[in-house]
Amino acid sequence: MFACISCSKEDKNANNVSGGDQNLPAIAFIATQDGSPLLINNSLFDTPAAKEFLATGKNPYIGNAEAIESGKKLFQLYSCTQCHGGDAQGQTGPNLHGPDFHYAKNATNKGMFETIWHGTNGGMGAKGLGLMDPTDPSNGLKPDEILKIESWIRSHNPKLTGNE
Numbered sequence: 001m002f003a004c005i006s007c008s009k010e011d012k013n014a015n016n017v018s019g020g021d022q023n024l025p026a027i028a029f030i031a032t033q034d035g036s037p038l039l040i041n042n043s044l045f046d047t048p049a050a051k052e053f054l055a056t057g058k059n060p061y062i063g064n065a066e067a068i069e070s071g072k073k074l075f076q077l078y079s080c081t082q083c084h085g086g087d088a089q090g091q092t093g094p095n096l097h098g099p100d101f102h103y104a105k106n107a108t109n110k111g112m113f114e115t116i117w118h119g120t121n122g123g124m125g126a127k128g129l130g131l132m133d134p135t136d137p138s139n140g141l142k143p144d145e146i147l148k149i150e151s152w153i154r155s156h157n158p159k160l161t162g163n164e
């Protein structure tokens with residue numbers, strides 16, 4: 001049993017920088033730009049919701065009123081509104097309500113997380129912690145904050161929770 005867990009763990013953790021909880025099974029993140037492995041330190045997943053997301057790829061904040069409210073504030077705070085509009089309805093950047101996305105993977109919470117964390121090729125910069133501003137490692141969204149933003153974005157389209 002232990003041997004089994006340990007080999008699948010090694011496999012799945014390969015895309016995550018070590019230093020986090022070694023016993024945590026982790027989903028493997030990939031960049032929206034080119035599908036290459038995306039390295040995110042496990043230790044940044046430091047809330048129960050973020051840990052659950054890291055283990056399952058499901059966002060536990062979907063439908064959670066408090067998370068939706070903070071997600072809305074973060075969407076404003078990080079100027080997402082400037083390009084996507086106050087309701088994420090689309091402005092210079094695309095509408096984020098779905099179900100049609102520039103990148104089909106954004107219909108899932110894991111896919112949208114990767115897009116927000118690491119950006120796209122076509123005008124959407126990385127917003128993940130340490131990636132937003134190369135000169136300031138403390139600038140950017142933590143995984144838990146991205147999950148809250150997602151819960152707010154998804155609240156506009158109850159048919160698409162992203163956890164399907």
Ligand code: HEC
Pocket residue numbers: 075078079080081082083084092093094095096100101102103104106112115116120121122123124125127149
């Ligand atoms: C400077 C303008 C700008 C800002 C600020 C911005 N975005 Fe974007 N965003 C874009 C553009 C342009 C695209 C389309 C990119 C492409 O097609 O490659 C995009 C794409 C996206 C997508 C994928 C949409 C799809 O159809 O696949 C998501 C999700 C997203 N942005 C979320 C966010 C969030 C969350 C924030 C704030 C943390 C944010 N964006 C801030 C311009 C912006």
